[in-house]
Amino acid sequence: MTYSDLNTPLRTIMTPGPVEVDPRVLRAMSTPVVGQFDPAFTKIMNEVMEMLRHIFQTKNKWAFPVDGTSRSGMEALLCSIIEPGDKILVPIFGRFGYLLTEICERHGAEVHTMECTWGDVFDPADVIKEIKRVHPKIVALVHGETSTGRLQPLEKIGAACREMNVLFTVDGVASIGGTDLKVDEWFIDGLVGGTQKCLSVPSGMAPITYNERIEEIITARKKVERGISTAEDRKQELERDHPIIRSNYLDLSMLQDYWSSRRLNHHTEATTMLYALREGLRIVLEEGLENRFNRHKFHENALVSGLEAMGLTLFGSPSCKLPTVTCVNIPEGVDGESVRQMLLQEFGIEIASSFGPLQGKIWRIGTMGYSCRKENILFTLGALEAVLIRHGVRVHTGRALQAALDSYSLIHREPVGQ
Incomplete structure (x- = not known):
């Protein structure tokens, strides 16, 4: 029996781990x-x-x-x-x-x-x-x-x-x-x-x-x-x-x-x-710890702005939010796994579900390390909007990307790093 060469697909990994290397x-x-x-x-x-x-x-x-x-x-x-x-x-x-x-x-x-x-x-x-x-x-x-x-x-x-x-x-x-x-x-x-x-x-x-x-x-x-x-x-x-x-x-x-x-x-x-x-x-260490922490917050802000402008709501108390993970409430009546699978199959984007009492109730989007980049944030927001529309969810069409771009334009130069 022969086996083909290893050929894994290219993915945009936006989970809370693992992330893109x-x-x-x-x-x-x-x-x-x-x-x-x-x-x-x-x-x-x-x-x-x-x-x-x-x-x-x-x-x-x-x-x-x-x-x-x-x-x-x-x-x-x-x-x-x-x-x-x-x-x-x-x-x-x-x-x-x-x-x-x-x-x-x-x-x-x-x-x-x-x-x-x-x-x-x-x-x-x-x-x-x-x-x-x-x-x-x-x-x-x-x-x-x-x-x-x-x-x-x-x-x-x-x-x-x-x-x-x-x-x-x-x-x-x-x-x-x-x-x-x-x-x-x-x-x-x-x-x-x-x-x-x-x-x-x-x-x-x-x-x-x-x-x-x-x-x-x-x-x-x-x-x-x-x-x-x-x-x-x-x-x-x-x-x-x-x-x-x-x-x-x-x-x-x-x-x-x-x-x-x-x-x-x-x-x-x-x-x-x-x-x-x-x-x-x-x-x-080349990026510097403070610069790195600021970069994660910078891209998190753009992601959150886009999600909320789309009409989605976030899970959990905002006072203690983890900057590297954003939890999104799944809209009522929506099959969260179907949305995740369509994101993966049609766009090559992976986001995560959750565990225990939150299984099927939230999506988790990671903005960690090398995955925490402007192009990933914009790509994920655009793809998620398209998939939700295909699932019959009424979103504020076109607003997510504009809100994220507005967030990015508030600071004309991205933090050191990505």
């Missing part, structure tokens, strides 16, 4: 592979760590990628600091709060949750009040919730956690590289990012950073390899006051040894993906 990243991925301990490669590893510190706005010693999707980074961080019976507080305001809950429960934590309506975020005072009531070891919280398009304020929560000696871990997958996130200033102890969203790198790595407070816990739990030669030895080790980290692949103590100057072999590094991450980070 920057062409410079694709070129970097064609760089020749070298060995993972080649001095040329370890130099790249060191550069990536330094660039991540700038992106995360931290002076932490540890900042490196975990090989795997964003979920692998989340699990690596949590499984390396959770011991059976630890109290964890997870405030949930969308789908990914439930993911944090599941990961913590799988590693034996006593998880306490609090929830608010999807489309809102928590008043930090309410979270702080719950921290005082529960007395958790860890607060695990999502920063940018892509399922609802909302952005949770973190500063006061982080400060309260530090004051009460509670570890503060954050899911920054949807926000890193697209909106401000200050690890040190906001007292974040551990943070996990993603490559496939605002960094415009393929999915497959989870950049993380953590401070000495977390490193101390990891060190206390570090497996002493010698002396664990039998099943009984291992059973005793698991029952110690500080049991070993049960995962091998996601054990941050082992990954530290790999990313430190010791370079102890743990796994075969994803060479080409690290090339991609390095170039993606380089692009962000």
Whole structure:
């Protein structure tokens, strides 16, 4: 049996991830592979760590990628600091709060949750009040919730956690590289990012950073390899006051040894993906964090202006909108999946649906990284208007593109970047 050459279609990807990969990243991925301990490669590893510190706005010693999707980074961080019976507080305001809950429960934590309506975020005072009531070891919280398009304020929560000696871990997958996130200033102890969203790198790595407070816990739990030669030895080790980290692949103590100057072999590094991450980070730093954040807001404003001029309404509280994701209410009586499929089949544009209670009720349009460009915004607005007309929706014909163009004309020169 023979197979044809790989020939994927060209798409305009306007989902909350994955997004279009920057062409410079694709070129970097064609760089020749070298060995993972080649001095040329370890130099790249060191550069990536330094660039991540700038992106995360931290002076932490540890900042490196975990090989795997964003979920692998989340699990690596949590499984390396959770011991059976630890109290964890997870405030949930969308789908990914439930993911944090599941990961913590799988590693034996006593998880306490609090929830608010999807489309809102928590008043930090309410979270702080719950921290005082529960007395958790860890607060695990999502920063940018892509399922609802909302952005949770973190500063006061982080400060309260530090004051009460509670570890503060954050899911920054949807926000890193697209909106401000200050690890040190906001007292974040551990943070996990993603490559496939605002960094415009393929999915497959989870950049993380953590401070000495977390490193101390990891060190206390570090497996002493010698002396664990039998099943009984291992059973005793698991029952110690500080049991070993049960995962091998996601054990941050082992990954530290790999990313430190010791370079102890743990796994075969994803060479080409690290090339991609390095170039993606380089692009962000060349643009500048503030310029990049402003660019995302700039194109978000044009998209929102166009959607509202078309006659569509937005989902969720505007006071806490995530700048990189816009959630649109599906007009009554409209088959949202039919609209998405027509956009994809006729125009090559992909937007997203949502999850849980919002399934079939909203569309989610991502404006992230390389996908966050003027031509993409205008193309999506024009195509969406055409598809809605074909579905019998009464829209304000022609107004969406004009409103977006008006938004762009308010600033005669686009922000640095795209």
